[in-house]
Amino acid sequence: MFYFFANVLETTLMYTIFVLSVYLLSGLTGFFSLGHGAFITIGAYTAGLATLRFGLPIWLAFILAIVMGLVGGLIIGVPTLKLRRDYFLLITFGFGEMVRALLLWTSQLTGGAMGMAGIPYAAELPLIAISVVVVLFIIANLKRSSFGRTCISIRDDELAAQAMGINVYAHKIKVFLLSAAIASYGGALLAFNMTFIEPNLFDWLESARLIVIIFVGGINSVTGALVTALFYYSFGELFRFANVWRDVILAVLVILVIIFRSQGLFGNFELSPKWIKSLFNRRKSPKRGA
Amino acid sequence: MDLLRVEAISKNFGGVAAISNFSMVQPYNTISAIIGPNGAGKTTTFNMISGVQTVDTGKIFLEDVEITKLPSHKIQRFGVSRTFQNIRLIEGLSVIDNVKLSYTSRLTYTMFEEFIHSPRVRKNETVLEDIAMEYLEFFDLSKYAKSKPKSLSYGLQRRLELARALMNEPKLLLLDEPAAGLNPAETRELMGTIQKIQEQKNLSIIIVEHHMDLVMKICSIIHVIDFGKKIAEGTPQEIIKNKAVLQAYLGDMGGEIC
Ligand SMILES: Nc1ncnc2c1ncn2[C@@H]1O[C@H](COP(=O)(O)OP(=O)(O)OP(=O)(O)O)[C@@H](O)[C@H]1O
Numbered sequence: 204m205f206y207f208f209a210n211v212l213e214t215t216l217m218y219t220i221f222v223l224s225v226y227l228l229s230g231l232t233g234f235f236s237l238g239h240g241a242f243i244t245i246g247a248y249t250a251g252l253a254t255l256r257f258g259l260p261i262w263l264a265f266i267l268a269i270v271m272g273l274v275g276g277l278i279i280g281v282p283t284l285k286l287r288r289d290y291f292l293l294i295t296f297g298f299g300e301m302v303r304a305l306l307l308w309t310s311q312l313t314g315g316a317m318g319m320a321g322i323p324y325a326a327e328l329p330l331i332a333i334s335v336v337v338v339l340f341i342i343a344n345l346k347r348s349s350f351g352r353t354c355i356s357i358r359d360d361e362l363a364a365q366a367m368g369i370n371v372y373a374h375k376i377k378v379f380l381l382s383a384a385i386a387s388y389g390g391a392l393l394a395f396n397m398t399f400i401e402p403n404l405f406d407w408l409e410s411a412r413l414i415v416i417i418f419v420g421g422i423n424s425v426t427g428a429l430v431t432a433l434f435y436y437s438f439g440e441l442f443r444f445a446n447v448w449r450d451v452i453l454a455v456l457v458i459l460v461i462i463f464r465s466q467g468l469f470g471n472f473e474l475s476p477k478w479i480k481s482l483f484n485r486r487k488s489p490k491r492g493a
Numbered sequence: 494m495d496l497l498r499v500e501a502i503s504k505n506f507g508g509v510a511a512i513s514n515f516s517m518v519q520p521y522n523t524i525s526a527i528i529g530p531n532g533a534g535k536t537t538t539f540n541m542i543s544g545v546q547t548v549d550t551g552k553i554f555l556e557d558v559e560i561t562k563l564p565s566h567k568i569q570r571f572g573v574s575r576t577f578q579n580i581r582l583i584e585g586l587s588v589i590d591n592v593k594l595s596y597t598s599r600l601t602y603t604m605f606e607e608f609i610h611s612p613r614v615r616k617n618e619t620v621l622e623d624i625a626m627e628y629l630e631f632f633d634l635s636k637y638a639k640s641k642p643k644s645l646s647y648g649l650q651r652r653l654e655l656a657r658a659l660m661n662e663p664k665l666l667l668l669d670e671p672a673a674g675l676n677p678a679e680t681r682e683l684m685g686t687i688q689k690i691q692e693q694k695n696l697s698i699i700i701v702e703h704h705m706d707l708v709m710k711i712c713s714i715i716h717v718i719d720f721g722k723k724i725a726e727g728t729p730q731e732i733i734k735n736k737a738v739l740q741a742y743l744g745d746m747g748g749e750i751c
Pocket residue numbers: 506509510511512529530531532533534535536537538578
């Protein structure tokens with residue numbers, strides 16, 4: 204029983220990392236990628252290949268996964284981030300499919316459709332939990348300083364942002380690379396946790412789901428992305444038999460959010476030490492609010 | 494050396510000449526104006542100077558450095574700030590964060606320091622907060638610091654755009670119809686503010702404006718354009734008497750000049 208819950212938690216937390224990586228790109232900066240799964244796949248396969256085929260140590264496999272994610276991010280980001288957002292979406296979609304095709308095509312190395320089994324089990328709950336905390340910490344920090352303000356300005360009005368002295372293109376590349384690096388790191392975690400990977404690990408629908416989760420949580424709230432992701436993926440894992448229902452619930456939530464709360468469930472809310480303190484203060488002096 | 498020198502710039506939109514062969518010189522510490530009827534090409538001129546739109550032909554110099562082909566973020570970093578005819582504030586950012594935005598290129602911390610919110614980031618952010626607050630106070634906006642721009646009245650939004658444009662301490666400020674949508678009292682107040690800014694900050698301002706009384710009172714040079722061509726240039730007194738100007742204005746704006 205313990206193993207079952209640990210397993211649920213591990214999977215949920217790894218998917219939460221993916222959601223957080225997409226939060227940077229789609230939530231904060233307003234770019235939608237249907238090929239984000241490709242970075243996860245790249246990370247997973249780099250990890251798998253590095254350890255299984257090249258016998259490299261785990262820590263090096265993680266670093267290589269991040270490097271490959273960055274390389275992929277550069278190849279796709281540099282030519283497309285100058286384009287309009289709809290073209291960006293289409294090209295990332297194509298990129299996702301391309302990576303999948305490439306894995307099938309190089310089956311000698313990657314095992315093709317059979318996938319790759321026997322990857323060392325090296326990502327256990329503590330490592331995954333720490334990873335989530337670190338990623339969360341970094342993203343929350345970025346959001347509250349210049350990086351985050353710049354992202355939001357690009358999301359809302361690129362022309363005005365540029366006229367305010369912001370190198371919009373350079374910043375978009377930074378965001379995309381960071382997002383790709385986090386996703387491929389998460390992909391490596393996934394490989395080391397599941398020990399088996401295959402080319403359909405993360406298709407475009409799964410990528411789209413990441414974006415939807417962010418919109419339900421609220422594009423201005425990391426807390427929203429976190430809570431929605433934890434809830435959605437743990438629900439799916441805990442109630443495997445009712446797996447379809449989680450998408451039904453998500454779909455209903457999306458519709459409700461769009462109609463009644465366009466800023467997402469969490470709006471501008473962020474969970475912070477300050478907020479927690481204010482909660483206690485309110486408790487202590489209940490008359491103040493009246 | 495003049496602050497800004499514009500040499501015969503032109504811009505076409507699919508065969509329509511929005512502005513052709515426009516030249517002007519903007520000295521230091523001056524307020525001047527570009528006026529002209531609707532669609533004359535005033536905004537297009539501003540867009541080219543600020544790098545928001547590319548220049549088809551002609552050249553633009555800032556302090557004798559050519560900026561013709563530079564993208565707008567570089568031009569802003571050289572010290573040219575602007576406001577927009579249809580206010581363009583960032584809705585997702587609070588009032589104070591909008592002001593901070595135009596200071597971004599001057600911050601010295603790196604992304605990697607932001608990862609951990611290092612002491613240097615914290616210090617920079619505190620200083621930035623203070624500077625931004627000063628600008629908000631100058632424009633009487635400090636009590637809205639944490640609100641979203643959408644919650645402000647039109648007049649306050651215009652002031653916020655002005656605060657944001659000043660935040661990077663520009664040498665040249667381009668104001669595209671700053672009084673559009675303001676009532677007469679607000680317009681008068683704005684005139685005073687613009688003059689005060691010019692004197693305090695020692696900068697040069699170009700205003701595009703329809704309110705003739707505003708232009709006449711605070712500008713020392715006026716450039717008049719009509720159908721994309723410059724038809725007159727001079728002091729307010731000279732412009733008032735200019736026949737071509739009167740004709741252009743009587744054509745479609747009638748009495749506003751009187
Ligand atoms: N992006 C564009 N595409 C096509 N035509 C344009 C574009 N921008 C401006 N124009 C045209 O160029 C001409 C000049 O426009 P501009 O906006 O510079 O005028 P303006 O003097 O600022 O007018 P207003 O007083 O109405 O603001 C107009 O005929 C306009 O229709």
